[in-house]
Amino acid sequence: MKHADIVNRMTAEEKAAFLSGKSEWESWNFERLGIPSIFMSDGPSGIRKQAGEGDHLGLNPSVPATCFPSSATLCNSWDAALTEEVGEGLGREAMAEGVNVLLGPGMNIKRNPLCGRNFEYFSEDPYLTGKLAAAEVRGIQSRGVAACCKHFAVNSQETRRMAMNAVIDERTLREIYLTAFEIAVKESHPRAMMSSYNEVNGVYANENRHLLTDILRKEWGFDGFVVTDWGASNDHVLGVKNGSNLEMPNPGLDSARELLAGVKSGRISQDEVDQRVDELLDVVLELTAEAKKVRQNHDDHDGSVQASCLDKDAIHRENHQLARRAAAESMVLLKNEDRILPLKSGTRVAIIGDFAFEPRYQGAGSSMVNATKVENIRDLAGGYDLQVVGTARGYRRDGSEDATLIGEAVSLAKQADVVLLFFGLNEQSESEGLDRTHLRIPQNQITLMREIQEANRNTVGIISAGSVIEMPWHSLFKGLLHAYLPGQAGASAMLDVLTGAVNPSGHLGETILNKYEDTPSYSYYPALERNSEYRESVFVGYRYFETADVPVLFPFGYGLSYTTFEYSALQVEESGIRFTLKNTGTRDGAEVVQMYVGMKDSALFRPVRELKGFAKIFLKVGEEKKVSIPFDDKTFRVRNRMTDRWEIEGGTYQISVGSSCRDLRLFASVEKQGDLEQLPYDREKCGCYYKADIRRVSDEAYEEILGYPVPSGSWNQKSLGINDALCQMYYAKSPIARKIYRVLDRKLKKSQAEGGVPDLNTMFQYNMPFRAIAKMTGGLVSMEMVKSIVEMVNGHFFRGMGGVIGGFFRNRKENKQYLRKLN
Template sequence: MTRPRRTLLTSRLTPRLISGLASLLGLLGAALTALPPLAPAGAVADGPCAAWMDRSKSPSARADALVRAMDLDQKLHMVTFGNPPWVTYYGTAGHVTAIPELCVPDLVLSDAGSGVAGLQIATTVFPSGVAQASTWDPALQRRLGRAIGAEAHRKGINVMLAPGMNIARTPVLGRNFEYFGEDPYLASRTAVSVINGIQDNPVLADAKHYAVNNQETDRMTVDARVDERTMRDIYLPAFEASVKEANVGSVMCAYNRVNGPYACENRPLLTKILRRDWGFDGFVVSDWGAVHSTVPSVKAGLDLEMNVFDFPAQLTPIFGAGSRYYGADSLKAALRDGKIKPSHINGMVRNIVRPMFEHGLFEDPVKPGLDPYLRDATTPEHLAVARDVAAEGTVMLKNRRDLLPIDETETGTTGAAGGAGGRTIAVIGWAANPIGAANATSGGGSSHGSGLPPRVVSPLEGIQRQARAHGDRVIYVEGSSGLDARLAASVADVVVVVATDGSTEGADRPDLGLRPSVCVAVFCSAIPIEQEAMIEAAVEANPRTVVVLDVGGPVRMPWLDKAGAVLVPWYGGLEHGNALASVLYGEREPGGRLPQTFPRSEGQVPFTQQQYPGRDGKAVYSEGLLVGYRWYDAKRERPLFPFGFGLGYTTFRYSDLSVRRAGKGASVSFRVRNTGDRVGSDVPQVYVAAPRRAGEPPRQLKGFEKVELQPGESTRVRITLDRRAFAQWDPRRDRWKVTPGRHGIAVGPHSRDLRLRGAVRPRG
């Protein structure tokens, strides 16, 4: 695997420089937040706004009425960044200022997928996107989205720049932790659930980064070259589902180029596919600094420009003037020269205000200001959601001789019996202590959540609380010397060693190693702590060692054979320590399943330089449909851990498969029984194998359902597969088609354990 170049975001920012930048931004924010807040629009039933404030009218009719009432300056005001600028407007990512005379409320945008992040304070940091996907639980994911939306509105924010749903094409993608894994079906189900939850509030969600945005190396310029079938089958389904099923209010166009044009001036993406094919009726917002033109972007379908650097004139000597392709002067010049039409501007504004009407932003306007910025948005209910997602998203990869849960195992050193207490538990690792955990519970960049004031529950704190309740004793060492890790492990009954990586926006990982980092606001810098030697020392000293990996994606595990158990909680958010301890002690089970394959080594998936990170500015997706487990299956490669894998504290048996044609799809049913002695959950997965002439991968996930069963209990699981589950994109006919013939159906707990098999011949 080619080692990607590190970017300025992480490689050139020393801790001192990071601290200075954060302090400067904080001073700017404090100065600007001291200004009186802008008056929000009100929801009036009569007066000059009556024509579009009538809720009995459709959102489209209301949007048309408002656009007709606007003059040109008011329209242009709606399509570009407002001042004060990025991050200094009450810690948000950007905004469009209210137009009080037209009852138009502020449009305030914030990062992102792990909660209300960026420079926000006093919010709940939820588990990251990959952990959310690992729950395989749409109902829980909707609860999480609903909590994020509620906190956003309480903080004076009505557009959440989430969820991210790009596909994990490579295991080293720096933003894999934000996304929902390698499979388009799982990513689609997760995205729809989170968006529905966010938009249960008067808050818009944002589907990002559209599209084919699968690397941070050269992310501003790389041209992703991908054929249309691959794009439609692998990289676009989550965006399509977000539009068609979740009615997402906005879509963010990405930095990169796609088959030539930049994503934000890419007419095939923004107009042909997004609006004409899918019927999107919200607005397209640019990623920050992703706009490179005025006229081409307008004609392609970009509605709202956001920019990283758009500071007032007095600050330009420090930050630069930036660019504003959608500024009033640029757009007026394009209108004057006949390069764009008034109808273009009208359409852009209509696209922005229509979802604002539909989702209640006019009726329940936010009031940005110092008071909501300082307000604590966290609630006990939201913390409970964070714990639930953290536990349900934790994937157990190994549990030798039922080492876990702790309270049901025999101890090896003190001789205390299971459940009787008296154990000595060694907790090892920088990531386990409060300082380390604050940097290991969310990834770096725009989605990094500080949760300030500091209140992350570290693994050490969570384990100490559980240990006290069970009569156990905890010792802690930082472990980076290796010697202290070995000594602590050798005197303990059970060892919990916690390690982390430093996944971040702005840089891909150089390999699958464990490199921790420290993040201040959106800036991160790697720190020199040797964690692999720490793990090796612990597992050699004590086979009863649980390795906990607070990571953003797959990592290598040269110590795997010696470890007693392995847990992957990903980036677990504020309640990570409590959730982890409850899993370790068996109050909760590790409910997660892998949304991404773990390779055996960096070189197992042999990308050429042309494929990744690219050559001559182009990254060629020549692997086509063979992404993630599809590649492993097609090449008959055995991964370290397969897609969909995850252990629990009980066992399940599958039986009695029935597959029958239903409409243009199929109905699949089977029985699942809990054969263990503990209550537990399972995630039966349904895979479809198309006829060979279809040119598809060997099998693809097309259905799943999470079930919880008591010991000995069984249930019949019924999963409906629609026509799309059997279809492939036909670029020549510009539509989805079903290849006639026998389609295999396989059911099991993960992609490499498919215990039941059947077949169906769906209608075309």
């Protein structure tokens, strides 16, 4: 142990308490031992440090902070250097606010476009996700603040996220869902990792030794601490035993007592507890020492440049400009017919759309930031070389039809040379705790765009949405700019791109498909009762669309520019590839070059091509550069479940280079010696995978790649348990429980129907399991009481009520006794 001197002086009670939160956002501190607490804050897109009483979902206000573009937006930059700068900006604000651990980046793979939290995640591709996440972690931690990668692992849906089991084969787990985390851990050494709510192959992620110990610590060399997602702890003893360090938020001291009892009974050893304490203590001492040093420097150099490290106003001003640049470089130009963009000097424009007045710039949930300054198009457009003939809202944000608004917008459109229509998904459509039910935008926006196109064919659409939407209406626009969720400076960034002050260089980090039914996981999403079966295996996103030759609207990696680029002279060497890139257009600009690798005659089933390298290259008009993209340990590897190793299959690999996964300009091949000797599959049993025909995978084929029978995920409708969700109370034996379910269900549906910001509190309650009541009530409810509540739900009212009442008084008494021992 690194800190045996301190650990050996701690009492058993102090050690047990240390491994759970003291408050909603803080760890325990013990002054007699010199152990300070650390403060954690949500923050994938900005610091969400609550000013008053803390809560997980951001129901109470937070301090002002810069709202950067969402991870889904920033991913479209394909720019690791820019992403690292954003990380530095986040780290600076965190340090100034006294935040030690920033809970981000979010880096789960976008398995399905309906996932309500996709706006918080980078990409459908693990390589791109890992490289950008590693860059953001480096930036955050360069400022003395710990980054916390999340959610580890296989967190692909929000529906019943705390009460579902991801059933996934080992190869898919390693190649698709863990590779991004592996890259981040090995390349940026994050000081914290957040475990996810869900089970992975029947074991909760926070108790999963395979994930937390065998892979994360032993194989990858992770040396930070593992924290639960808020309320994600199931069996605290098993969590600590298998590699989890800190249970959050504040479960009271019931969990600490549970851990002490576990040591006494032999469920966990004292050495295992000490090891978790030492791992957490190492990061706590490091972070607090760094924060103390920064503040000491500030005091010693007050009034100098050094003081700016804690000057919130100065940081906010600088970060606003950084957020603007990041947004501009991340927007994706999808269409540009007749070169309608960039807008010419003096163009008469009509600005239409509710989003031009009140922008949709961030997602909902625990990542929602109290932005320091939110720009809007209406107020800023006059500062550009355009003639604004007028502005009109055009549609209601809640989706309801309004003929008067449409009429005003159409009348205005007739007066303009070009119409700029701002539209997309409203706040209700994308949120933590809620999956989408479809990929459509509100119908009233489509009605408006059809009417406007009749009035003026020179229409440019500017989309605000956190993730994929269907676009059957795209032909109504000559120009389409996808801004995603661009953060607080999104309006100026949009106008910079529209007017040509910035040449768009964003490329899609996910596929925009024609219709949701084309999604590879369409038949398996979300979880059916308890199990979410990943039957599509490695065929996620473009890996499926390219291999199965499924038409898409805009492919992975796609993005237009105001200039053109020429690729030539590809050379393949042992260490990587080299080629020449030239700007052949009339504007300076940046191109995202992408390297894909595939193996045509593989003895395994594989995607036809996979991203294995990329670079963003800026070139002036007429300039050309030699571009190098290296091979690495992930370029040719495949996971063999039979040998439990990464191996290389010997043979000929195809190398392709281009501007998207379907716009490939250069091709070559390379021979590789391999060490794959034992094939993991019986081809006859899982032949559908070799054809990429994965929309209806049979049990036999799925079991062949799993290596074991498909587990049952059916709910036990005879009785509910502590790991069942409150939404399952519709079949509870207790009429009171069924009534509570109906109240929650009506409240949730009413919130969804009304539009606006989602009712996060109701959504969280609706989907959480009973056990979370003991983990999210600050010690008011013990696990003993939860078990009695479940008895009441199952029809044993008086017995259960007796247990709740008795448990309440025992819990209160034991908490007081424990606190006396800590003091």
